[in-house]
Amino acid sequence: DAGVIQSPRHEVTEMGQEVTLRCKPISGHNSLFWYRQTMMRGLELLIYFNNNVPIDDSGMPEDRFSAKMPNASFSTLKIQPSEPRDSAVYFCASSFSAGRAYEQYFGPGTRLTVT
């Protein structure tokens, strides 16, 4: 299995531009998570989906952030418009939850720099 796939791996953009991050979870997994990692705030949960349905988006910092999961094999995290404080590493993770505690599998991350 290829694991969780994220693209792009690096993104540099100017303030005000739209940014779209992509994630392909592990085949067969039914839960998908988006996290953000910064030096100041550490790892933060932004949003997660179960069976393609958003369950909890309370971690999404502002309305500028949105996430979709149109099918079981693809999710996007969009920032519009982007700001310098959005610079961070964004991780996607997936898991298979079937009524018990589970582990999450993380992708390699997308390093976003907003200038």
Place this chain on the structure above:
Amino acid sequence: SQQGEEDPQALSIQEGENATMNCSYKTSINNLQWYRQNSGRGLVHLILIRSNEREKHSGRLRVTLDTSKKSSSLLITASRAADTASYFCATAFTGGGADGLTFGKGTHLIIQP
């Protein structure tokens, strides 16, 4: 907000020694997990311990959980240079389905050859 707090923030030991990292959390949990992150990489799951368990082993890893003190420890025995990484504890509130994890800020472990 951060649920877990790891201690120490940084740890440097000689290869072959044991490394112990601690984690404290604030609210009731269903399970606690430890992850490793190598520089510039994603996180890798190490071990999961449920709230009704007190100790768990996996290879050179030993995890303990004290729910009365809301704390956990990760012990790595006979450390190797390849163990150099950041280690995070993460808590989950429910275990019946998907649940986002709340991470601590991590312990940066350096194993000196």
